[in-house]
Amino acid sequence: MPTTTIVPMALWTPTEERIAATETDCFRLTMRPEATNSQDLWQWSVDEPGQFWRAIWDWCGVVGEPGQRLVEPGEQFHQWRFLPDATMNFAENLLAERPGAKESAIVSVSEDGTTRQVSWVDLRSEVASMASYFRELGVVAGDRVAAWMPHIPETIVAFLAASSIGAVFTSTSADFGVEGVVDRFGQTEPKVLIAADGYHYAGKSFDCLGRLGEIVDRLPSLETVLVVPNLASQLDVANSPVMASIPRSVLWPEVIAANLGADLAFEQLPGDHPIYILYSSGTTGKPKCIVHRSLGVLLKHLSEHRLHSDVKAGDEMFFFTTCGWMMWNWLTSGLACGATIVLYDGNPTFPNPDRLFDLAQNRKLSLFGVSAKFIDGAMKAGLQPIKTHDLSALRTICSTGSPLSHEGFAWIYSSVKADVHLASMSGGTDLCGCLVSGDPTRPVWAGEIQARNLGMGIEVFNDDGHPEGPGVKGELVCTTPFPSMPLEFWGDSDGSRYQAAYFDRFDGVWAHGDFASWTENGGMIIHGRSDATLNSFGVRIGTAEIYRVVEQLPEITEAIAIGQEHDNDTRVVLFVRLVQGEELTPELEQKIRTDLRTKCSPRHVPAVIVSVTEIPRTRSGKIVEMAVTNVVHGRPVKNLEALANPEALEQFVDRLPD
Numbered sequence: 001m002p003t004t005t006i007v008p009m010a011l012w013t014p015t016e017e018r019i020a021a022t023e024t025d026c027f028r029l030t031m032r033p034e035a036t037n038s039q040d041l042w043q044w045s046v047d048e049p050g051q052f053w054r055a056i057w058d059w060c061g062v063v064g065e066p067g068q069r070l071v072e073p074g075e076q077f078h079q080w081r082f083l084p085d086a087t088m089n090f091a092e093n094l095l096a097e098r099p100g101a102k103e104s105a106i107v108s109v110s111e112d113g114t115t116r117q118v119s120w121v122d123l124r125s126e127v128a129s130m131a132s133y134f135r136e137l138g139v140v141a142g143d144r145v146a147a148w149m150p151h152i153p154e155t156i157v158a159f160l161a162a163s164s165i166g167a168v169f170t171s172t173s174a175d176f177g178v179e180g181v182v183d184r185f186g187q188t189e190p191k192v193l194i195a196a197d198g199y200h201y202a203g204k205s206f207d208c209l210g211r212l213g214e215i216v217d218r219l220p221s222l223e224t225v226l227v228v229p230n231l232a233s234q235l236d237v238a239n240s241p242v243m244a245s246i247p248r249s250v251l252w253p254e255v256i257a258a259n260l261g262a263d264l265a266f267e268q269l270p271g272d273h274p275i276y277i278l279y280s281s282g283t284t285g286k287p288k289c290i291v292h293r294s295l296g297v298l299l300k301h302l303s304e305h306r307l308h309s310d311v312k313a314g315d316e317m318f319f320f321t322t323c324g325w326m327m328w329n330w331l332t333s334g335l336a337c338g339a340t341i342v343l344y345d346g347n348p349t350f351p352n353p354d355r356l357f358d359l360a361q362n363r364k365l366s367l368f369g370v371s372a373k374f375i376d377g378a379m380k381a382g383l384q385p386i387k388t389h390d391l392s393a394l395r396t397i398c399s400t401g402s403p404l405s406h407e408g409f410a411w412i413y414s415s416v417k418a419d420v421h422l423a424s425m426s427g428g429t430d431l432c433g434c435l436v437s438g439d440p441t442r443p444v445w446a447g448e449i450q451a452r453n454l455g456m457g458i459e460v461f462n463d464d465g466h467p468e469g470p471g472v473k474g475e476l477v478c479t480t481p482f483p484s485m486p487l488e489f490w491g492d493s494d495g496s497r498y499q500a501a502y503f504d505r506f507d508g509v510w511a512h513g514d515f516a517s518w519t520e521n522g523g524m525i526i527h528g529r530s531d532a533t534l535n536s537f538g539v540r541i542g543t544a545e546i547y548r549v550v551e552q553l554p555e556i557t558e559a560i561a562i563g564q565e566h567d568n569d570t571r572v573v574l575f576v577r578l579v580q581g582e583e584l585t586p587e588l589e590q591k592i593r594t595d596l597r598t599k600c601s602p603r604h605v606p607a608v609i610v611s612v613t614e615i616p617r618t619r620s621g622k623i624v625e626m627a628v629t630n631v632v633h634g635r636p637v638k639n640l641e642a643l644a645n646p647e648a649l650e651q652f653v654d655r656l657p658d
Helices: 016-020 023-031 038-047 049-060 090-095 120-137 153-164 178-188 209-217 234-238 241-245 252-258 294-308 326-337 355-362 372-380 406-416 496-502 543-550 586-599 625-632 646-652
Strands: 104-110 115-119 144-149 168-173 192-196 198-201 204-207 224-228 249-251 274-279 289-293 316-319 340-345 367-371 396-400 421-424 426-428 433-437 458-461 474-478 510-518 524-529 534-536 539-541 556-566 569-578 608-612
Touching: 016 023, 023 038, 023 049, 023 294, 038 049, 049 294, 090 120, 090 153, 090 294, 090 326, 104 120, 104 153, 115 120, 120 153, 120 252, 144 153, 144 178, 153 168, 153 192, 153 326, 168 178, 178 209, 178 289, 192 209, 209 224, 209 241, 224 252, 234 249, 249 252, 274 294, 274 326, 289 294, 294 326, 294 433, 316 326, 326 340, 340 355, 355 367, 367 372, 372 396, 372 406, 372 556, 396 406, 406 421, 433 474, 458 510, 496 510, 524 543, 534 556, 539 543, 543 556, 543 569, 543 586, 556 625, 586 608, 608 646, 625 646
Parallel strands: 104 340, 144 168, 144 192, 168 274, 192 224, 224 249, 316 340, 316 367, 367 396, 396 421, 569 608
Antiparallel strands: 104 115, 198 204, 274 289, 426 433, 458 474, 474 510, 510 524, 534 539, 556 569
């Protein structure tokens, strides 16, 4: 009897009308009409990158002088420059008047629902005031301005004011402890520090003034500290005895008021002028200080927002982030599209699990961005926004931070919105952007990131440095230079750390550190970080493959898997965090092993399964397999300040049988 082959269906396919309305198709028809689809557009973007990035400049209305040359090839990969003669100012592009923009540039929502709206007029005025003050302090192009701040409008004002005069901005979130702040800012030596008096999270208030004094004492480069009243009134902060003990401190509102009416001026700078310094997670030592170039980041973000995420002027776009994650920088750049950016500071599930979906409904968001873990948590909580919320304005849902499971994809379409573009994205702090992400003109398939990013020669390499086809796992690489390659690592005088980070694996090719494979649909699956890839019976497997299966079990909230050196070999060890009230019984262990064997392979089955009550994460929410691996092997974890919950590591000490 003949067998029937079941062909999986796409979860979503855009209609011809929807495709025609996208920014992607408009760009294609305007700038490259000979390209018949987005795949042709990608091919042109990597074959003629100078032409492509100049087209982004022209089509997106970048403010500045582009110069004549399109590209300046370099002897090494990271020495290539795009539009090398251009001059521009990053802040000027984010504050430019864009046809179709709404009155509000920023909408800021706090955990208790309090909403602040900052108009474009007021944003420009406040940026001019703060920039005028910076100039009075003697801040000049190249000086560093740092922010230890919650995700509120003042952080964006500080960034734009610094950028307008060519100062280099660097930030971290308000929940970082003293060591975490000093580990970062101590390396980059800021002249000015902006800090809030505290922040709210999960219905509680957390004071920062007590820590601020110690931070200031340990940052000798500081000349001025601006304190933002966020918990208390301006008067209460001014009269605080802690404030009196912090030298060279002033209040943010006083500075804004004293400089109102200042002219808004922008220093015109080369495209390679540094715009900000971002930090690696720092779980293996002091964080790398990654210096990004102005024009490169602007072009990259414009291409990602408009062509991959379909952001238009007048849209309201949101991403749940903190000021210590690159998604803060990504979201802020949405202003350059004429979009209104929506900020949320606090616990995303407080006071109820629907909190962010309430925000999506109330603000009529066009783009809603969250982590894959948030989607997984909402799915496990049984949320059904498709039944409880009006999300008719929502066109795009973005997911990043870790691989989104097949089930997470399916849940979005069954339980959130059936007609929505789900853009799963993967990239990182290193390029302040994406390597692979969404394509609003193509179908969405469960578990797959849709496409290579435009201008990015993305491949999957085997160990010998040759490209692999669909279904074969290997190293995610970029074979073509791109504008948002880091300018340098701060303090890396000979470039050796930069070289080692990306180019030691394959000569002349950017190796990103992800374990990935192509699909038959032309999409990509990320299987986890390369440094966390497990070697089971001589075969490399990705931790994300294990998590996808295990975390679907109703008894398990989340999991973390490592490889443990054991008996002259390596064995797979799985730690699971159980739902409250559940126990790791022999029956549950067997269920875990059976599911992994049948849904993945025998190589995915752990030799040991252990229950823990908490799993360690970075402050941007990523689980840290390497930190757990080090603890299990008795090796030190060099930078506990990089973790949001370092105390969780205690549960992994001496837990495994011989």
